Amino acid sequence: MVKICCIGAGYVGGPTMAVIALKCPAIEVVVVDISKPRIDAWNSEQLPIYEPGLDEVVKECRGRNLFFSTDVEKHVAEADIIFVSVNTPTKTRGLGAGKAADLTYWESAARMIADVSKSDKIAQISIYDPQVTEDQIQRDLAMGKFDWDHPMHLQPTSPTAFKQVSVVWDAYEATKNAHGLCILTEWDEFKTLDYQKIYDNMQKPAFVFDGRNVVDPEKLREIGFIVYSIGKPLDAWLKDMPAVA
Incomplete structure (x- = not known):
């Protein structure tokens, strides 16, 4: 295993x-x-x-x-x-x-x-x-x-x-x-990635586990990803606070 x-x-x-x-x-x-x-x-x-x-x-x-x-x-x-x-x-x-x-x-x-x-x-x-x-x-x-x-x-x-x-x-x-992509924080860099390019280079089926719920799951599903979203983005007033894993 x-x-x-x-x-x-x-x-x-x-x-x-x-x-x-x-x-x-x-x-x-x-x-x-x-x-x-x-x-x-x-x-x-x-x-x-x-x-x-x-x-x-x-x-x-x-x-x-x-x-x-x-x-x-x-x-x-x-x-x-x-x-x-x-x-x-x-x-x-x-x-x-x-x-x-x-x-x-x-x-x-x-x-x-x-x-x-x-x-x-x-x-x-x-x-x-x-x-x-x-x-x-x-x-x-x-x-x-x-x-x-x-x-x-x-x-x-x-x-x-x-x-x-x-x-x-x-x-x-x-x-x-890769078989899967895990998004584990809410940095803006994840929002601007070319997910079509990422999908094309991954093995299929390709999974996305969005641990902060920061990407649009419907757009990713349209590309072909199998998407699981959990969590939620930080509240606006916490954006400038240190990230805590």
């Missing part, structure tokens, strides 16, 4: 993985987080967030092919596909304060993924995040970033090394030959 692991059990990761588990019953989906209270809430009758219909989806899938755990390293090591859905808030101090994204959580996730990915399994990570720059991702996953105690598995810049992790900063490249 294919196993998906999502790092981050917040407003994006939890609902998105629940829908994937519902629509793909042959796939095992595990959502992991270092916050025990948050994971306990996902495993309880009172979910930590509210979305219309989410309770029913989680109750149907939880314990079958949807699981929530604090054992982050175990499930990352076992996963075939890894989603990173962690907070990238705006920096509050230092260079870029008030404008640049604080990548502390992303760097921590990158370090941990690299550290536990010691086997020959493939963990395919496609990341399209306008706040996480190409240079930053390269620095995070390059050998010089961390002091590894085992052979490097996450070197995306080496043309001769087999890449256990693929980091993609172009939306069209990230979706090439």
Whole structure:
């Protein structure tokens, strides 16, 4: 069975993985987080967030092919596909304060993924995040970033090394030959993409999971996508607040 692991059990990761588990019953989906209270809430009758219909989806899938755990390293090591859905808030101090994204959580996730990915399994990570720059991702996953105690598995810049992790900063490249597209935040970049071009380059049937309900599902269906929309856009007064995964 294919196993998906999502790092981050917040407003994006939890609902998105629940829908994937519902629509793909042959796939095992595990959502992991270092916050025990948050994971306990996902495993309880009172979910930590509210979305219309989410309770029913989680109750149907939880314990079958949807699981929530604090054992982050175990499930990352076992996963075939890894989603990173962690907070990238705006920096509050230092260079870029008030404008640049604080990548502390992303760097921590990158370090941990690299550290536990010691086997020959493939963990395919496609990341399209306008706040996480190409240079930053390269620095995070390059050998010089961390002091590894085992052979490097996450070197995306080496043309001769087999890449256990693929980091993609172009939306069209990230979706090439993919079965599904997950939209996990409400940045305007997602609204201006050429979805016909994306559809043409994807495998069929092509799925869109819109975790923030920011694209027009009818237009996507006219193109040929199978669309599942959950969540809702941020209220207008929250637009300038830091994004929380």
